[in-house]
Amino acid sequence: SVLNHVLLHQTVIGLEAKKQFAKIGEYPDMVFAPCGGGSNFAGIAFPFFADKAAGKNVRLVAVEPTSCPTLTRGVYAYDFGDASGYTPLMLMYTLGHDFMPPSIHAGGLRYHGDSPLVSQLCKEGLVEALAVPQLATFEAGVQFARTEGIIPAPESSHAIRACIDEALRCK
Secondary structure, three states: OOOHHHHHHHHHHHHHHHHHHHOOOOOOOOOEEOOOOOHHHHHHHHHHHHHHOOOOEEEEEEEEEOOOOOOHHHHEEEEEEOOOOOOEEEEEOOOOOOOOOOOOOOOHHHHOOOHHHHHHHHHOOOOOOEEEEEHHHHHHHHHHHHHHOOOOOOOHHHHHHHHHHHHHOOO
């Protein structure tokens, strides 16, 4: 999910979200998404990034697990996209292609690196990254399920945790 064409394909999600906001005459102050390799985050955030680049005030926040903190604790370097070292080197935030993350419930967020596109935007300070612990994400997922009647995926619960924390900070 770290290759550019995958990220760009996923932007259909963000394009749809922008249309839904436009239909109700609203625009988000912040966009949160879970981030492992970057396709989920890019899918929702990249269409909003075009507006940000044009001067619109919107925060784009990639949320990763503390057990695999690629953007928040990794190094910006050339690394392989796979553990075996067969892919071409990519400039990205990485924990090292031989990094073995612990088993966590959010399997989709257990990747040693982040896409070159997301990494570059993070490096330039155009998107933000934060890491949240697994137990806190589960608590957020339960709260969301009880409130909204929808059980979120463990990956999505990372973004939900960050949203809840931000709402409490703004209180």
